Amino acid sequence: MAVLVIADHDGAHLRDTTLKTIAAAQKLSSDIDVLVYGEASAVAAQAAAAEGVRKVLTAESAELKADIAEAISALIVSVAGGYDVVAVPATASGKNFAPRVAAVLDVAIISDVVEVVDASTFVHPIYAGNALETVKTSDAKRVITVRPTAFKAVAASGGSASVEGVAVPAVTLKTRFVSDEKVVSDRPELGSAKVIVSGGRALGSADEFKGVLEPLADKLGAAVGASRAAVDAGYAPNDYQVGQTGKVVAPNLYIAIGISGAIQHLAGMKDSKVIVAINKDPEAPIFQIADYGLVEDYKTAIPALTKALG
Amino acid sequence: MKVLVPVKRVLDYNVKVRVKTDQSGVDLANVKMAMNPFDEIAVEEAVRLKEKGVVTEIVAVSIGVAQCEAILRTALAMGADRGILVQTEDDLEPLAVAKVLKAVAGEETPDVILMGKQAIDGDNNATGQMLSALLDWPQATFASKVEISGGEALVTREVDGGLQTLGVTLPAVITTDLRLNEPRYASLPNIMKAKKKPLDTKALADCGVDTAARLSVVKVTEPPKRSAGIKVASADELVANLKSAGVL
């Protein structure tokens, strides 16, 4: 049995979501190839060095670089013949193309896999993580997206896989790339940060969100997250959203500030190792899952916390 | 221009989910059901496009049990013109839903299919992408802004790291993200009017597509519970605790 892992990367760095997806693939087989699409050259070498990789496939084109789902799925389908399982990190990008691959191959998609039981049986969360469903597929080929936070990354070095280019299939695209508006930040990415400082509706404005949370995040070397309410209100950019319909994170330390703890938010952070809640309402549901709760106005609590960290 | 909006009947998002003790699934007996929130956003967007004069007809379609009619009536009360219920007792997987929707699209020939990015029960985030692939129409998922002109939809998408804007040639499949709009509440007069709007029901078998399940459910269990920890009295006490827990 062979598994094809689709690499998640930014053109320069292989993200650890890829290393975690390789870890999930190792539960299925030791024949694991990694496909790097887009701007592949720098990243291919990193993928080849990852533990347990047999071969790295690379494919480059302008459409692949722009992350156009139609181009990526056509590429994956063109090489899928040699594999029993296609495993994709469950990022916004992965979720954009993986279901297409499954549809073209006429197989089920198994989304957000958190546990591999056997070659055809997988566990994944449903209902905002309030239930875990174990499903067994009857399809010969399997397409899965892997929730990276559920797996421990394989080592980034030590491997010595071969790298080979694959032909990019010709597709007539009816999609045109117009523009990208990426948030540039020196902070760690939410998905891989060890510490996350997350703010809610309580912060009240974009200036307050920045002014209060950033000094604390700087002290902790933390990524910044937000509730949906904070993003909807424009206090934070969309890709900060943690939750059922945003990012799923599991850092060592998650500090929720002025967040009530709606189930949709908890779905994205309840697997964090240690959860801290700072909220002025002692009845806020977030306290029911927090390891440490501080009932206080954030306006006094956060400056005090930033100071106490030295 | 015609828009097809698939709407799914799901557990209301405020309802607390209970896993059945026999591990066969989630307890849906006597719980409040509602339209999937992302589908409300899709209906709202279609209605706004109609109000702007871009769209002339909105057809809502739901696949599921007879009670899906109530969800379709909600869509009609929000401003959809017509409803189609593809009736079945089976819980269809995203691939099967996509195949049924492809058959409906074949009959209705819409210019745009506007649908939710994700249903809040299955959480698959898959049906729109599958439908796009099966129809060989372009896709623009996770939309936070949609503008249609000259046979093209310009769609701003919520992606990892920020936003991306794509132009997709119509016909196309567009899936909605949370920030596309805030759905309206249907007014009482519109709810009354919706009762008279046309709603066709057809049997799943008449769609002529293979909807056989590919997955079998082995079991549904509750995730490990987290319990409440301790309350601390001050920021200093918090830092001391985090240090001894080894996370600082």
Ligand SMILES: Cc1cc2nc3c(=O)[nH]c(=O)nc-3n(C[C@H](O)[C@H](O)[C@H](O)COP(=O)(O)OP(=O)(O)OC[C@H]3O[C@@H](n4cnc5c(N)ncnc54)[C@H](O)[C@@H]3O)c2cc1C
């Ligand atoms: C389909 C759907 C999907 C969703 N997806 C997500 C998702 O992915 N992520 C997500 O987060 N939400 C999501 N939501 C929204 C979710 O239901 C909640 O509305 C949201 O999480 C609330 O955000 P909040 O906790 O910041 O705001 P609120 O619930 O308003 O809570 C604010 C909290 O701040 C506290 N507070 C106020 N002032 C202060 C102060 N001065 N100091 C300290 N504390 C203070 C209050 O006591 C309160 O507990 C979704 C909802 C739906 C319907």
Ligand SMILES: Cc1cc2nc3c(=O)[nH]c(=O)nc-3n(C[C@H](O)[C@H](O)[C@H](O)COP(=O)(O)OP(=O)(O)OC[C@H]3O[C@@H](n4cnc5c(N)ncnc54)[C@H](O)[C@@H]3O)c2cc1C
């Ligand atoms: C009562 C019940 C019990 C279920 N039990 C199981 C189970 O035990 N195991 C299992 O695998 N599945 C089960 N399902 C099915 C499962 O929950 C999903 O409905 C199915 O897998 C489709 O995935 P999704 O809704 O998450 O799709 P997504 O891809 O997340 O949906 C995206 C969008 O597709 C459209 N859409 C999806 N479904 C429909 C529909 N029926 N009608 C119209 N538009 C639609 C909507 O626009 C929606 O926003 C059950 C469903 C129900 C209603």
